Structure formats: C-alpha cells, structure tokens
Amino acid sequence: MPDEAIFQRRFQQVSRNIDDFIRGKPRQVHLALVCLFAQGHLLIEDVPGVAKTSLAKAIAQSVAGTTVKRIQFTPDLLPSDVTGVHVFDQAGGRFEFRQGPAFANILLGDEINRASPKTQSALLEVMAERQVTVDGEPRPVPFPFLCIATQNPLEHQGTFALPEAQLDRFMMRITIGYPAGLDEEVAVIADGIARRTPEELRSVMELDDLRLMIQAVQELHVSPELQRYVATITRATRNHPDVKLGVSPRGSIALANAAQAYAISMGRSFVTADDVKSVATPVLNHRLLLTAEARIQKQSAEEIVEEILASAPVPRAPGRV
Structure with missing residues (x-):
C-alpha cells in the first residue's frame, strides 16, 4: 500500500495529466480526484459547453484497465436502460440477464437531470450499496464503482430536479465555470482547432493502483477531535435559520x-x-435545502456553509499518530 509521499506523487501525476486537457482549472481537478480516491460519486453542475463531460472522460481515461460506461440521459430513458434486463435466449430456451451500463468501474452519466425522476431513481441503489437488484436478485457491480454525473442548471429547459435522496448520494457537487482568463480561453480554442479529445490522454495509473490508493484513504487517521469537528459542522446546518x-x-x-x-x-x-474546511463546501452545498425566505433573499448554500465554518470551534491539535 502506498505511503503518503507515494500517494501524493501518484495523485499529482494524474492531476497533471488531466490539467493538460482541462485548462486553468486546477482546483476543480483536485477536488474531482479527491472524490475519486475517497470512493465517492461526483456531480458536475454548470452551463453547457464548459467541459463537464470532458473532465469526467479525462478522469476515466487516466486510469488504465477500468471498465467505463456512459449513459446519455434523455426524457425517454428507462430504468432498465441503466440497470439491465432479462431477455429470452431462444437458442438456450431460458432467460439471460444482460447487464446495463451500471456494471462498470466508472459510470459517466451525462446530463443526468434530463431523465425522468423514475429513471434517475434507478441509480439510488447502486450508488449507495454498489449493487443492482433486478427481478428480486441483487447483483454486485465491479469494485471500485464510481459515478461521475453532469447536469445543467435547473433553469434550463428540459430538466428535472434531482430528488434529495439522489443528491445525498453524491459526495461532491462542483462547478467548472468559464475560463478564468484570456490565455486559458485561447488555449481551449487551440485545443478545439486541433480537435483534441479526452480519449487522446494517456493512462497514468492502473486499476490496481486505484484500488490501493482508495484503501490508503480509508485507513488514514482521523482523530476523535476531528470527528467531533465534522459533526459540529454538519449538525449546525440542521439548526441554521x-x-x-x-x-x-x-x-x-x-x-x-x-x-x-x-x-x-x-x-x-x-x-x-x-x-475539512478545504472540502466542506463542495461536499455540503448540494445537501442543504434552503427556506423560501432564504431563496427570496438570494441566499446561497455556499454562503451558509462558509458562515458555519467561520463560527465552528476548531480543534487545537490535528491528532497525529
């Protein structure tokens, strides 16, 4: 299992690989990879055309040996199009199960909020339990299983709001935004003229390496003081006016x-x-349902998280072991 220095070096290697295609977004790339190695699901929300799908593809392309499936969510997509279905094999005279795209290491869900709530719900079980139940039979999906989904803002036409239960299964929600400066946008244009695609990126990590790094994250020490700090922050969201x-x-x-x-x-x-502070906003922002008064006053979930972080008492010691 990699120690901290080896982990950091491999992490940076993957990050640089993705940065070579996703120009000028190091913070977003870092958070996306944190979500990956924490074995969490990632929701990328932004306006069309800012490389949401490209970021998801670049992450998948950077890890060799993974099974990658993509779903283009549309209003007529059915739950069985996600999970799979039993079909009758005339030659064998029996029903056989044909796996849906959910049976993958990395599932790319493009424009997830364009599907109906019924189809969106097909992901609830697999995102929470890493298994799919079809016709009463549970079927485990490969390890690791990571869902990277994109969605357009709700004010765009043809979108369905993700239910709270669905949002809660995403570890993070991040936005990419427009290029920060003129030079970054010029670099994006140059890549477009050269017809560069995420599929051209080289793989810099094997699937076994990904599994070891996920295990290393799971075993990293979190002191009781830090656990209490996390609980203090999340409990404060439930009491916020x-x-x-x-x-x-x-x-x-x-x-x-x-x-x-x-x-x-x-x-x-x-x-x-x-x-904790570095990841609190992307982890918590999509989990807060604001009051009607707060929405009228254009209060944002991000502002509330920052307010709570500023007031929560910070543990004195990190809890080194």
Missing part, C-alpha cells in the same frame, strides 16, 4: 472521507481542520 433540511449523517461521513483523501493528497498521514 435559513436551512429547511440540513446535512444527513451520510453527509457527515462523506465530509470525513473527503477530508481523508484531501489530507493524503497533500502528503499527510492524518486529517487536520484545514483539510
């Missing part, structure tokens, strides 16, 4: 797991409060 529905215990676990991956990506063998 502008929040109708706060963060669930699943969200608390996701925040701790993401902090583990962030800490080891920085070369540390333990989690600090700064690690």
Whole structure:
C-alpha cells in the first residue's frame, strides 16, 4: 500500500495529466480526484459547453484497465436502460440477464437531470450499496464503482430536479465555470482547432493502483477531535435559520472521507481542520435545502456553509499518530 509521499506523487501525476486537457482549472481537478480516491460519486453542475463531460472522460481515461460506461440521459430513458434486463435466449430456451451500463468501474452519466425522476431513481441503489437488484436478485457491480454525473442548471429547459435522496448520494457537487482568463480561453480554442479529445490522454495509473490508493484513504487517521469537528459542522446546518433540511449523517461521513483523501493528497498521514474546511463546501452545498425566505433573499448554500465554518470551534491539535 502506498505511503503518503507515494500517494501524493501518484495523485499529482494524474492531476497533471488531466490539467493538460482541462485548462486553468486546477482546483476543480483536485477536488474531482479527491472524490475519486475517497470512493465517492461526483456531480458536475454548470452551463453547457464548459467541459463537464470532458473532465469526467479525462478522469476515466487516466486510469488504465477500468471498465467505463456512459449513459446519455434523455426524457425517454428507462430504468432498465441503466440497470439491465432479462431477455429470452431462444437458442438456450431460458432467460439471460444482460447487464446495463451500471456494471462498470466508472459510470459517466451525462446530463443526468434530463431523465425522468423514475429513471434517475434507478441509480439510488447502486450508488449507495454498489449493487443492482433486478427481478428480486441483487447483483454486485465491479469494485471500485464510481459515478461521475453532469447536469445543467435547473433553469434550463428540459430538466428535472434531482430528488434529495439522489443528491445525498453524491459526495461532491462542483462547478467548472468559464475560463478564468484570456490565455486559458485561447488555449481551449487551440485545443478545439486541433480537435483534441479526452480519449487522446494517456493512462497514468492502473486499476490496481486505484484500488490501493482508495484503501490508503480509508485507513488514514482521523482523530476523535476531528470527528467531533465534522459533526459540529454538519449538525449546525440542521439548526441554521435559513436551512429547511440540513446535512444527513451520510453527509457527515462523506465530509470525513473527503477530508481523508484531501489530507493524503497533500502528503499527510492524518486529517487536520484545514483539510475539512478545504472540502466542506463542495461536499455540503448540494445537501442543504434552503427556506423560501432564504431563496427570496438570494441566499446561497455556499454562503451558509462558509458562515458555519467561520463560527465552528476548531480543534487545537490535528491528532497525529
């Protein structure tokens, strides 16, 4: 199993590989990889044309040996198009199960909120339990299983809001945004003229390496003080006057797991409060349901998370072991 220095070096290698295609977005790439190694699911939300799908493809392309499937979510997509279905084999005289795209190491769900709520719900079980139940029979999906989904803002036509239960299964929600500066946009245009695609990226990691790094994240030390710090933050969301529905215990676990991956990506063998703060907004922002009054006043979930982080008492010691 890789130690912290080896993990950090491999992490940076994958990050640089993706940065070579996703121009000028190092923070977003870092968070996406933290989500990957924490074995969480990633939701990328932004306007069309800012490389949401390209980021998902670049992550998948960087790891050799993975099974990668893609679903283009549309209003007429059926749940069986995601999970799979039994079909009758005339030659054998029996029904056989044909796996859907959910049976993959990395599932790319493009424009997930263009599918109906019924089809969106087909992902609930596999995202939470890493298995699919068809006709009463549970079937495990490959390890690791990671869902990277993109969605357009809800004000865009033809979209269906993801239910709270679906959103809660995503470890992080991030946005990419437009290129930060003129030089970055010029580089994007040059890549487009050259017809560069994410599929041209080289693989810099094997599937076995990914599994070992996921295990290393799971075993990283989180002190009782930091666990209490995480609980303090998430519990504060449930008591905030502008929040109708706060963060669930699943969200608390996701925040701790993401902090583990962030800490080891920085070369540390333990989690600090700064690690928690670094991932708190993308882990928690999509889990908050604001009150009607807060929405009218254009209050954002991100602002509430930042407010809670500023007021939560920080543990004195990181809890090194």
